[in-house]
Amino acid sequence: MGAIFINLKGREENGIVVDQEIGKVKDAIIQGLTGLPDPERGKTAVRSVVAREQVFSGPYINEAPDLLVNFSEGYRVSWGTPLGGVPEGIFEDNRKKWGGDHVIDPVLVPGVLFMNKPFRGKTANLVDMAPTILSALGVAKGADMEGENLLR
Structure with a gap:
């Protein structure tokens, strides 16, 4: 849901990022998204972005997303994004009933x-x-x- 898989060559069907570059790409994404502001509301939309190694361990870690996006309360990926959709803008109002989610920063959900x-x-x-x-x-x-x- 708040998951990012790097388009890694050899892992993804049309991958273009080579192993030597994955660290730089991850760092750029982390720096670019962490603290992302919602200028219309004056709030921070993305609290943090973390590498899978900070969250997961064990023999199946390579099945996990490369990065996980921890959203602030009231923010999430668009409804179409998990299905491969790309919304028009960076932010859009949620006009659907919101009963629960899996993308809020765990620190905010005791x-x-x-x-x-x-x-x-x-x-x-x-x-x-x-x-x-x-x-x-x-x-x-x-x-x-x-x-x-x-x-x-």
Whole structure:
């Protein structure tokens, strides 16, 4: 949704960015989008852009987008963008009902974990949910799974 895949030669069908240039391209995108203002509203639309290595790890990291865009509250990609569409302008008003999204900067969306069993006093992360649920069901965590069992 707020994902950017670099048009990498050898990975993408019509890729043009060579391996030696990907760092420069990522840096340019990060610098260009981070703090992007919405001049009409006087707000910052994009809080940050981060490399996948800052968010993901493990054996499937190469399946993740190269960069992730963290939008400010009230901003998102256009409805057509995930399907390959390109909107006319940089910003457009959202005239559809907005019930939830996956593109807001995670720092702006605190989570709460309620559990009826004692759990370790560490901060719970989303990746800890699957191992915890599996443990509660008496099933071992998979070898490639990230996260920890939060149950004591």
